[in-house]
Amino acid sequence: MALGRAGPRLQRGAQRRRREQGEAAAPRSGKLLLRSRRPELSQPRWQTVGRWEQPPLVSAGWKHRKAYGDYFQLEPSQEAAPALQAPPAEAGRGPTFAELGLQPALLAGLERLSIGRPTAVQRLAIPALRRGRSALCAAETGSGKTLAYLLPLLERLLGRPEAPAGAAGPAAPRGLVVLPSRELAAQVGAVAAALCAPAGLAVRGLTGGGAAGGLRRQLRAPPPGPAVLLGTPGALREALRRRFLALERLRWMVLDEADSLMDESFTGLLEEILAHAPLAAGAPGPAGPDEERTQVVVVGATFPAGLSETLAKFTDVGQFVTLSTQSLHRLPPHVQQKFVRLKGRDKLPELLQLLKERPSSGGAVLIFCNSAGTVNWLGYILDDHKIKHLRLQGQMSAAARAGIFASFQKGDVSVLVCTDLASRGLDTSSVQLVVNYDFPDTLQDYLHRAGRVGRVGSKAPGAVVSFVTRRWDVDLVRKIETAARKRTGLPGMDSINKPSPKGG
Template sequence: MADPRDASSDEEQKNTHTAEDSSSNMTEMEPSEDTNTEETLKTFRDLGVTEVLCEACDQLGWKKPTKIQIEAIPVALEGRDVIGLAETGSGKTGAFALPILQSLLASAQRLHTLVLTPTRELAFQIAEQFDALGSSIGVKTAVIVGGIDMMSQALVLAKKPHVVIATPGRLIDHLENTKGFNLRALKYLVMDEADRILNMDFESEVDKVLKIIPRDRHTFLFSATMTKKVQKLERAALRNPVKCAVSTKYATVDKLQQYYIFIPSKYKDCYLVSILNELAGNSFMVFCGTCNNAQRVALLLRNLGITAIPLHGQMSQNKRLGALNKFKSKSRSVLLATDVASRGLDIPHVDCVINFDIPTHSKDYIHRVGRTARAGRSGKSITFVTQYDVELFQRIETLIGKKLPAFPTQEEEVMMLVERVSEAQRFARIEMKESAEKRKRPRTAEDDDGEQSSGVRKKIKGGAFRGGRGRGGGSKRGR
């Protein structure tokens, strides 16, 4: 296959310069730290974290602080507002959770902290970290997200937890409709993945929150990427903030091996099956551009005996959490996800990220591939590039500042899978149609994780995938 990058992209170079220029406007806020800080501060105790929280870190297996924690925690403990910029998987949650918990230890208060996140899954994950770090000091948390009964959430809020972790839309619903719930005494506001919170979907909700909460508070903004909207919010909501940046440009971690495959669009399914079979035994996150495609590919893979499960925004919250838990527990080896799962989720055992559909926004690439190679581990990412994706791929390479190598594949072996994959595609379409009809009828207790199998799979001869290099990939995954 020809290299898709032969044509240059002047427009993207301009866009990249703009991003770098906007980022450089904040350099005056960088702390004047000693260049040897990371070497001299080896433990959380050195950063000023109190003993009981250091013990909690030890129990979680946090042996030493990460770069962003070394930069941000001392500043936050001084009572300064913080803008934290670091690549995904770098320990941002600990960087704001530890100073907040230490503040609670010094002065216990109900409705002390509000953490805003862009996705429900990230909200639950942040709550888990607060619960784990604060278990010995009795910290109470509440997760307030869509897809869950408002009344049960109102009962939790009535107990006035110390930390509320919320998505912006559902938080506004409660502030407007739940009697007795207000944030007038709030001490800390945290925005995790701040760039995504401030997109068009959430900007108006954030404005409403900022008008309700006290002006005399501490504010932390954390993200992997910096945008003009984050800078705008910094001017409006933060007081003399310190920028703690451990990455000066949009970057991926060093231990991530990144590849691309240039393939015809109509054979994407075949190449995906071939890679999953070749790398059998690994754990995969496969990112799709739409909910429909994530569901379709998950059904296709299961029709070939590969243990795949979807995660997307059209699933109920219970199904989404169920899918995530099954993948985390390793009972499913492949998670088919939309960008609802690209931000912040920490699943330690992800070995490989596959961009089945290339992201339309280059920064989303950084977040997607950041699901692997986390906290010092190694990982692999493979991006599918079709004849329609060349310009998007060039933008990604320009943004991360490197040319990606091609992932080695044998085209002849992939083409041997066409017949079986075509058969699985046909049955997946039937199942999609059946599930669409099911939605029109009352729900049953089946399909608790979005896995609509409907028995069609039994019609495929053999039931399990046996193609590709004689590895018996499907049966290996089924164990």
């Protein structure tokens, strides 16, 4: 999706500066990597910037009030998502799922989901996780991480069938996926159910927001004793405390969207859940003292500081294998990304123009705000302008949130105004435009938001438009622009570190 012309305020500002400064130099020939309003600062694709070289930046002067109205955009340098590209060493398009050795029941589940060939992270993770190793699995957003862990771990359950737990006593799943939100739990649960149905494995979701009796009913829905359980931290801890749930039979545990799970609101809950699982070396395994420990798989597009230290309290992180794709922590090269320097009061007219000029066939739109209050305020404004939309933010009740994202995914409404609650893991393959109405607070948040477009399964790569208003926003934009010009990963993101042996 190509971005439309600049808004009327931006155009007037640009015309004024051209009169003041004289017409800029002619743009450089050839395809561009970075297109600037000032052509002399555009960077062609053929131009390389040395590792220690400091390139001239469009955003260098963006803290000055004269910069209002300036903009630049990163042009797509390839058509397909990196996750869909087969490695050069492999002829054709890489191996099929069958060639990766998956059982027929799982291949039948993939057919039900209409999924063809494996993505890069799936080719990497499936063989490694089938061998039973605990792992840190890191890949860019929208690359297919859910199937990358579900397929090999379900394969391991099918390879070692056990009698289901009896109806009496707590539910005792053999596989557990911990997810940070009920929306993500519902989404991953639907994929797991489609994969497990041909294999005869029962899947259950466990989410909070209701009375304790609701937790019991979720776990006891027929057939009892789910093989695989997907849950949010609060609901899982409550079920463990009330002894509705036991983890002694766990073969594997997945911590999905690790950076969200390591948020301070979740860390205490997560540690309590980890303490119930048979993870520690020397502890009895699911089938006795000589049994292997529970396999732990930590999944994310970014990994927070402190993750290894938390895990090391319960398991030997030094034995984890690290699985990461080449595109990790890099800006999506197939997605157009535009950055516009604005006064705060100009954001609303620019957004309204973007929405009104968007063609009816232009796909869905995600508008990100940094707070629930801004989501609500912006929603009222869109109501006034007769722009049909949905809102999603974490302060909503469970009942209010239930179904909102599902409705958006079905296409009932094509505009969703949301907080970062919608930036982690959720499948947004219908989205073709992301608008950062509020610029994100961190580079990690920017990557997650940008990863809502150009996903595996998307019909078009899409585009991202970011409104840059605060001085500290400019600091982040400079880092993004520098990484784009140098074709490197974003700085300060490489935190997939294991603790030293001395630290456990």
